[in-house]
Structure formats: structure tokens, C-alpha cells
Amino acid sequence: MPAPERTTTDAVIAAGRAIVEEGGAAALTMQAVAERVGVRAPSLYKRVAGRDALLAAVVAATLDELASELAAAADAGTDARGRLVAIAEATRAFARRAPVGYGLVFGPPSPQAPDPAALATAADPLLAATRELVGDEDALDAARLLTAWLHGFLAMDLAGAFRLGGDVDAAFAYGLDRILAAIEP
Amino acid sequence: MPAPERTTTDAVIAAGRAIVEEGGAAALTMQAVAERVGVRAPSLYKRVAGRDALLAAVVAATLDELASELAAAADAGTDARGRLVAIAEATRAFARRAPVGYGLVFGPPSPQAPDPAALATAADPLLAATRELVGDEDALDAARLLTAWLHGFLAMDLAGAFRLGGDVDAAFAYGLDRILAAIEP
DNA sequence: ACCTGAACACCGTTCAAGT
DNA sequence: ACCTGAACACCGTTCAAGT
Numbered sequence: 001m002p003a004p005e006r007t008t009t010d011a012v013i014a015a016g017r018a019i020v021e022e023g024g025a026a027a028l029t030m031q032a033v034a035e036r037v038g039v040r041a042p043s044l045y046k047r048v049a050g051r052d053a054l055l056a057a058v059v060a061a062t063l064d065e066l067a068s069e070l071a072a073a074a075d076a077g078t079d080a081r082g083r084l085v086a087i088a089e090a091t092r093a094f095a096r097r098a099p100v101g102y103g104l105v106f107g108p109p110s111p112q113a114p115d116p117a118a119l120a121t122a123a124d125p126l127l128a129a130t131r132e133l134v135g136d137e138d139a140l141d142a143a144r145l146l147t148a149w150l151h152g153f154l155a156m157d158l159a160g161a162f163r164l165g166g167d168v169d170a171a172f173a174y175g176l177d178r179i180l181a182a183i184e185p
Numbered sequence: 186m187p188a189p190e191r192t193t194t195d196a197v198i199a200a201g202r203a204i205v206e207e208g209g210a211a212a213l214t215m216q217a218v219a220e221r222v223g224v225r226a227p228s229l230y231k232r233v234a235g236r237d238a239l240l241a242a243v244v245a246a247t248l249d250e251l252a253s254e255l256a257a258a259a260d261a262g263t264d265a266r267g268r269l270v271a272i273a274e275a276t277r278a279f280a281r282r283a284p285v286g287y288g289l290v291f292g293p294p295s296p297q298a299p300d301p302a303a304l305a306t307a308a309d310p311l312l313a314a315t316r317e318l319v320g321d322e323d324a325l326d327a328a329r330l331l332t333a334w335l336h337g338f339l340a341m342d343l344a345g346a347f348r349l350g351g352d353v354d355a356a357f358a359y360g361l362d363r364i365l366a367a368i369e370p
Numbered sequence: 371a372c373c374t375g376a377a378c379a380c381c382g383t384t385c386a387a388g389t
Numbered sequence: 390a391c392c393t394g395a396a397c398a399c400c401g402t403t404c405a406a407g408t
Binding site for chain 1: 290292296333340346348
Binding site for chain 1: 399400401402403404407408
């Protein structure tokens with residue numbers, strides 16, 4: 001007599017993402033996830049191997065979503081520079097919408113750190129647009145320069161390092177402009 | 186009849202830092218810390234309010250150490266540019282020596298996030314050297330640009346985002362040079 | 371074939387009792 | 390005054406028994 005499935009792996013991961021954003025990674029308990037999807041905690045082990053695997057899946061899903069939003073942003077730009085600006089703004093919008101997940105993706109070394117290959121995939125649109133802007137030879141260095149600044153700016157913003165002064169929107173626009181000027185041939 | 190003190194708050198925090206670096210934040214259990222300092226877990230509550238407070242203290246101590254190393258690096262430079270290079274290299278050395286702690290300092294929003302004022306203090310030497318290099322008016326924007334790039338580069342390196350290609354040392358030197366060129370008047 | 375209650379190990383935390 | 394064993398609540402995980 002087969003029992004009906006009362007939830008899905010996707011629903012479990014989505015619930016995990018919501019809990020993580022609402023209460024931080026520490027709030028991700030199997031019981032909280034189970035309650036959210038409407039089953040008892042032991043049933044979750046039919047969907048995920050355990051709490052650590054669920055957290056890793058949450059991080060992977062967050063990175064996948066970021067990757068697809070960056071690809072979409074790149075499609076929206078008309079020239080290489082416009083694509084890079086759109087990618088940077090999409091990244092910032094994502095980090096503000098899902099600050100905890102974004103922080104976990106680039107967070108301290110840990111068991112749930114994302115697959116480096118998935119990180120590389122997410123970075124592809126930025127690398128392609130950069131290549132278009134500066135040419136093959138300088139593309140990797142320039143993309144790293146831009147990516148490092150972008151991630152550093154967002155991490156510092158989320159950490160509250162900019163709380164002391166000035167207009168953060170303006171600082172972002174200013175920094176992006178300076179970085180693009182620095183890499184443009 | 187007073188009982189002798191068998192440990193100190195500093196020893197508890199130092200043990201916590203060592204455990205965090207060795208096994209990640211998840212390895213920080215009260216039992217592991219107690220074992221390391223030679224007491225039973227309940228005794229730790231005479232030194233710290235609890236596990237969360239201990240993790241916050243670990244992060245704060247990590248940030249304090251980083252701050253003092255950055256101040257020392259700034260003293261070693263001969264001119265403003267040299268001081269900035271020394272500060273950037275000291276930051277990188279610190280992040281490689283204490284990757285987990287460094288990641289926690291700038292990590293995702295969480296209860297143990299460091300005090301923004303302490304972050305500002307740590308950034309002071311960099312801000313001062315930048316002011317010397319570019320003048321009062323542009324100092325804050327330029328310091329943010331440099332700090333964001335520096336932190337972003339280190340976070341990506343620790344996250345393994347640079348694993349795919351090239352010489353990371355050279356990429357660091359290249360990026361630093363480009364950033365300094367971008368902010369120099 | 372998935373779901374559940376019960377059970378177990380582990381961890382954070384409290385506290386009365388020791389010295 | 391600090392230390393400890395015992396106790397409790399909570400969480401991750403396993404598993405036999407249900408449907």
C-alpha cells in the first residue's frame with residue numbers, strides 16, 4: 001500500500017531557504033523545516049540526507065538562482081559595458097533580497113561551501129562581458145578585479161561596514177564606474 | 186573557602202579560536218572548549234554567558250588581532266602607497282592564517298557579527314593612508330574602493346573561486362596595482 | 371513506498387552541592 | 390568563589406511499526 005507523498009525535495013529546500021533568510025543558518029532545524037512543509041521531522045530523511053546536506057542544498061539552490069539572474073541581466077544589456085553594469089546591479093539586488101544565503105555562498109570555509117564549478121558557472125556571464133570589453137588576454141584579470149570589488153562591496157554593506165557615512169547607492173555607482181574605468185583599455 | 190581559578194576568559198576565547206580554525210564554527214561546542222582548557226563544560230559559564238556569546242567573543246578577538254596587525258603594517262611603510270601595500274598584504278596573510286575567523290568577521294548577517302565600530306577601528310590605518318594619498322575629499326570613496334576589492338579578493342580566494350586558473354599571488358599583485366592606480370590622483 | 375511515534379546520542383544550560 | 394555531577398530541554402538521527 002503506497003503512502004502518498006506529502007512533500008517534495010524542492011519544497012523542503014525552499015522551506016530551508018525561507019527559514020535561513022528569516023532567522024539565520026542557526027534557525028535551520030529539521031523540526032522547523034518539517035513543520036513548514038507539513039510533515040514530521042523523520043520524514044525529511046526521505047528527501048535529504050540530513051541537516052548538513054540540506055544546508056548545502058540551500059546554498060547550492062541560492063547560487064543557482066543567482067546564476068540564472070545574472071545570465072538574465074547579461075541578456076538585458078545592449079553593449080558589454082551595459083551588461084556588466086546590469087550584472088553588478090543584479091548581484092546587488094540579489095544580495096539585498098537574500099543576504100544570509102548570499103553570505104553563505106561566499107562565506108567562511110565550511111562543509112556546506114558551494115561547488116567551485118558552480119561558482120565558476122555563475123561567474124560566466126560576467127567573464128564573457130568582460131572579455132568582450134577588454135579582449136581575451138586581459139579578460140580573466142579584469143573579471144577578477146571587478147568580481148572581487150563587487151563581492152567585497154556587497155559583503156561590507158551587509159556586514160554594516162558602511163553604516164557610518166554617506167550614500168551607499170552613490171558609493172556603489174561611484175565604485176562601479178571607477179572599476180570599469182580601471183579595466184577599460 | 187575559595188576554589189582556585191583553573192582557567193581564564195582569555196584562555197577560553199583562545200581555545201575557541203583554535204577550535205573554530207581547526208573544525209569550523211560548527212566544531213565550537215562547550216564540551217570541546219572545556220576539554221581544551223581543562224575544566225568541565227558548566228564551569229565555562231563563569232567566563233562567558235554561553236555558546237553564542239563565546240562565538241561573538243571569538244569573532245571580536247579575531248577582529249582585534251587583525252586591527253593591531255594592520256596598524257603595525259601601516260607603521261612599517263615608508264610612504265602612503267607603501268603603507269597601503271603593507272596593509273593589503275598583512276590582511277591577506279591574516280586571512281590565510283585564520284580563514285575561518287576572517288570569514289566570520291565579514292560573514293553573513295548573524296548574532297555573532299562584529300560591532301560595526303570595531304570594524305571601523307580596524308579600517309582606520311587604511312583610511313588614514315588613503316587620505317594621505319588622495320586627499321581629504323576623495324579619501325572615503327577611495328578607501329571603500331580599495332577595501333571592497335581587498336576583501337572581495339580574499340573571500341573569493343578562500344571560497345576557492347580562483348582554483349581554476351593562474352597564479353593567485355600574481356593576480357593579487359596585479360589587482361592591487363590596478364586599484365591603487367585607479368585611486369591615485 | 372512514504373509516514374510516524376518512540377527511542378537514543380549529543381549539546382546547551384541550570385543548579386544544588388562540594389571544596 | 391569557582392568547580393562539579395546530575396538533571397532537563399532541545400535537536401539530529403535511526404528504526405520498527407503503521408497505512
